[in-house]
Amino acid sequence: xxxxHRFRRTVPGGEALFGRLVAGxxxxxxxxxxxIGELAGLxxxxxxxxxxxxxxxxxxxxxxxGRIHSQTDRGQELLRQLNRFAHSVDRTGEAYDVxxxxxCLVALTERFxxxxxxxxxxxxxxxEMTLVGDPFAMLVAVSACLDAALGASDAxxxxxxxxxxxxxxxxxxxxSGDPIPTAPPELLEAIDAAVGRGxxxxxxxxxxxxxHRFVLELSDVRSADVMTTEDTHAP
Amino acid sequence: MEGMRVLFVDxxxxxxxxxxxxxxxxxxxxxxxxxxxxxLERMDAEPFDVVVLDVKMPGLGGLDVVxxxxxxxxxxxxxxxxxHGSVEDSETGLSxxxxxxxxxxxxxxxxxxxxxxxxxAT
Numbered sequence: 001x002x003x004x005h006r007f008r009r010t011v012p013g014g015e016a017l018f019g020r021l022v023a024g025x026x027x028x029x030x031x032x033x034x035x036i037g038e039l040a041g042l043x044x045x046x047x048x049x050x051x052x053x054x055x056x057x058x059x060x061x062x063x064x065x066g067r068i069h070s071q072t073d074r075g076q077e078l079l080r081q082l083n084r085f086a087h088s089v090d091r092t093g094e095a096y097d098v099x100x101x102x103x104c105l106v107a108l109t110e111r112f113x114x115x116x117x118x119x120x121x122x123x124x125x126x127x128e129m130t131l132v133g134d135p136f137a138m139l140v141a142v143s144a145c146l147d148a149a150l151g152a153s154d155a156x157x158x159x160x161x162x163x164x165x166x167x168x169x170x171x172x173x174x175x176s177g178d179p180i181p182t183a184p185p186e187l188l189e190a191i192d193a194a195v196g197r198g199x200x201x202x203x204x205x206x207x208x209x210x211x212h213r214f215v216l217e218l219s220d221v222r223s224a225d226v227m228t229t230e231d232t233h234a235p
Numbered sequence: 236m237e238g239m240r241v242l243f244v245d246x247x248x249x250x251x252x253x254x255x256x257x258x259x260x261x262x263x264x265x266x267x268x269x270x271x272x273x274x275l276e277r278m279d280a281e282p283f284d285v286v287v288l289d290v291k292m293p294g295l296g297g298l299d300v301v302x303x304x305x306x307x308x309x310x311x312x313x314x315x316x317x318x319h320g321s322v323e324d325s326e327t328g329l330s331x332x333x334x335x336x337x338x339x340x341x342x343x344x345x346x347x348x349x350x351x352x353x354x355x356a357t
Contacts, residue, residue, distance in 0.1 A: 023319075027291075027318045027319055030318045030339055030340065031247050031250065031318060031339070033340060034247075034250055034318075034339050034340040034341075035247060035249045035250045035253065037340055038250055038253035038254055038257065038343070039249070039253050041253070041257055041343060042253050042256055042257050045257055045260050049260070067249060070249075071249065114246075114293050115291065115292075115293050116293070117293045117294055
């Protein structure tokens with residue numbers, strides 16, 4: 001973390017999100033290491049049995065090695081996402097790709113969704129939408145919406161995140177297949193404070209007329225206009 | 236303990252398959268399940284000496300499984316394991332009758348020692 005950001009203003013709810021995602025990720029990494037340990041132990045067992053008589057089954061050992069590699073890939077991807085999340089706090093005022101950050105949030109929230117047997121999906125297919133603002137504050141706001149949706153996950157067990165360009169801003173929708181209870185004032189305040197730090201606003205919260213979605217809108221700090229891929233590459 | 240029958244339950248299927256195979260190589264008849272519901276179905280279908288249960292699983296968690304086991308299969312020996320050290324969960328698990336509460340990763344030889352102790356516990 002760069003020194004200039006060591007004393008950045010805190011984002012309400014930011015510490016809680018950090019703790020939750022780091023705890024979840026380390027639990028997941030424990031599982032990964034546990035599996036690697038057991039698969040390596042199984043290889044040892046096979047080699048030990050072979051030492052006592054038969055030649056080891058090279059095909060079986062290779063199959064186990066492949067499974068170990070799959071787990072190291074899984075662990076590395078989790079660490080990559082955790083690292084991106086950690087560095088989001090020191091990117092205030094820099095350009096960031098909204099979908100890239102949302103992908104990171106979805107990856108780190110996957111464990112919590114799995115525990116409630118909820119399918120978490122990021123839509124549309126990743127498309128670069130660059131903003132200058134506060135990516136960490138954006139993540140705190142979206143995560144609060146996701147938590148509310150996960151807490152209400154019931155029969156449908158499906159939550160989708162949509163990011164789309166809308167009137168010069170980036171609109172983020174958290175949409176649940178199950179109705180989300182009307183958000184309590186303290187949750188709305190927390191989302192509002194975080195999304196405000198991320199240079200945005202709450203457009204819609206779950207209500208009796210539409211209990212299925214939160215909609216947030218983020219603008220570029222430099223202007224009300226969004227700097228898109230086309231903008232950045234325009235001559 | 237030759238011929239010991241163990242049900243190993245964890246939602247990580249790679250972990251289940253590796254541990255089940257390793258226990259099998261040590262002469263323990265081990266069967267795997269990757270959810271609480273599947274674990275209860277297995278217990279209904281065949282007898283086990285000890286059940287090893289992960290606490291945090293999607294849907295029916297380990298503690299929920301123990302509660303249902305106590306009704307459906309009273310006296311079944313249970314060992315709980317977890318990736319996180321929640322004192323509250325461990326106290327609840329032990330109060331429900333679990334014989335041990337293990338923190339992951341669990342060394343296989345340690346697990347076998349605990350399984351042997353649990354299987355012979357009265």
